[in-house]
Amino acid sequence: MFSNKRVLTVDDSPTIRTFLHGLLSLHGAQVEEAGSGREALEMLAKGKYDLVLLDLLLPDVDGIQVLRGLRERDGETAVVMLTGMGGIKSATTAVSRGADGYIEKQDLSFGGDFTEFFYALEQALEHRAGLVAQKQLQEVKADFYSMVTHDLRNPTSAVWLSLQLLTEESTGPLNADQRELIELAQGASQKLLSLINDYLDFAKIDAGYLRLDRSETNLCAIVEESARLTSIQANARHQTLTFDLPEKPIVAFADAERLKQVLDNLISNAIKYTPEGGHLGVQLRMENDMAVFRVSDDGNGIPPTQVGSLFTKYHRVPGQAVRGIRGTGLGLLIVKEIAEAHGGTVTAESDGIAGHGTQFIVRLPLAHEA
Incomplete structure (x- = not known):
């Protein structure tokens, strides 16, 4: 699960960082460390990580601010908050703001089997992967709607315009039967154009691209x-x-x-x-x-x-x-x-x-x- 995963641990305690580095490296992860919030933000700006283990309480910039800075430009990296005793409320707040889970430091008992620890990390990675896949699916759906409806709208508009020219007798007079048939076709093409426009607008709304020209x-x-x-x-x-x-x-x-x-x-x-x-x-x-x-x-x-x-x-x-x-x-x-x-x-x-x-x-x- 962690083979070749790039992991950043952010904690002001060298002991915690050394412990996490050794534990994750044993499972194939490529681990880097940051001892402060600002250092973490600089590293996150320069490189891409699969997982960030982020301490809530840091000496300069707290973990929530680091999380906010990361999420402003990166929606793919999984983030797990590390919290000390009494920090559960802050950790759950962090989850509501884009973290994928939290782990209490007292559960990182030295010499344990760490089953629950690795399970929590795997769940966080899967959760973030699911969110990314869902976002990509929505983008594909929006692109599909736009592609299909755009391809349909152009010929439908041409049909409607041609029928309009015929009803105006631009190419010659029409008898009553011809006019009735053309008006039926024109009504049908107008309905089709209306449906296409609805789907185009829906695609914009679904993708969050509705814009106003005020x-x-x-x-x-x-x-x-x-x-x-x-x-x-x-x-x-x-x-x-x-x-x-x-x-x-x-x-x-x-x-x-x-x-x-x-x-x-x-x-x-x-x-x-x-x-x-x-x-x-x-x-x-x-x-x-x-x-x-x-x-x-x-x-x-x-x-x-x-x-x-x-x-x-x-x-x-x-x-x-x-x-x-x-x-x-x-x-x-x-x-x-x-x-x-x-x-x-x-x-x-x-x-x-x-x-x-x-x-x-x-x-x-x-x-x-x-």
Whole structure:
């Protein structure tokens, strides 16, 4: 287990360091020593170690600070804290901050078989290896999502653009049957493009790469822009979509494109889950230095037991009434991440009674510091 492993022991006691050096060397480890926190940080900056045995109490920089300095640039090295009597609380704190385990010095009895000691070190190495493998898997998944969706988006966009040119009769007039077929294909390509964009956004969120391009943004203009697309969707289902905006503009330091995405998602969801002929409303207000969007409908509503799970990955509301409604199950997760990236929140309210519908409320701070 320790053959050719590079180990750094950090302790101000020469006796402890000599003891650990001899013990680990017998099991094939390549052991180096540091007698202070600063010396340890310098050695860690210069070289890569598989395992660090780190004393909590050092004469200059304590073990927690050494651990913090290591974890800022290295997430792969396993760290086991060495604690004296009464240091268990600090050791468990160190574990919560990135250490992989701790060992009490009184358990290092000279002349013992050290079974528990080596077991603890093996567990620490396996734990850190598992965390590293999990991180690498997440990165591979994010890369896979991005690669596939990027490769799909380009040809899908080309199909949609070609169909758009045909509907505009750029290449010649269409008869009624041709126009109907092209509009069906255009609708399908638009849905596919929407799905692809959802997966791309999810890949960014999953990998922690969601970024905002903030500027002074008129939120009333965001609502009006979103209304142009969603009103067409609502009219196709014979639904009434009303917008209630304040008399004066509300300006926020925000990412306009991302906020439009939030509204498009919420309104499109309301349209999908509201029966034909239903009513939907979008309201914008300023309340206590917060911009508040409310998107409501009079559809079937959501069972109260399901409201808490709405913003989780791949969640779809169960039930006969929504069977056959297509989607990725990622839209509300993306809405939540965008709202929280702005320093805001999104919540849902519904009593699950048909005709009472659902209301989604997005609250965003207006201040630059959000």
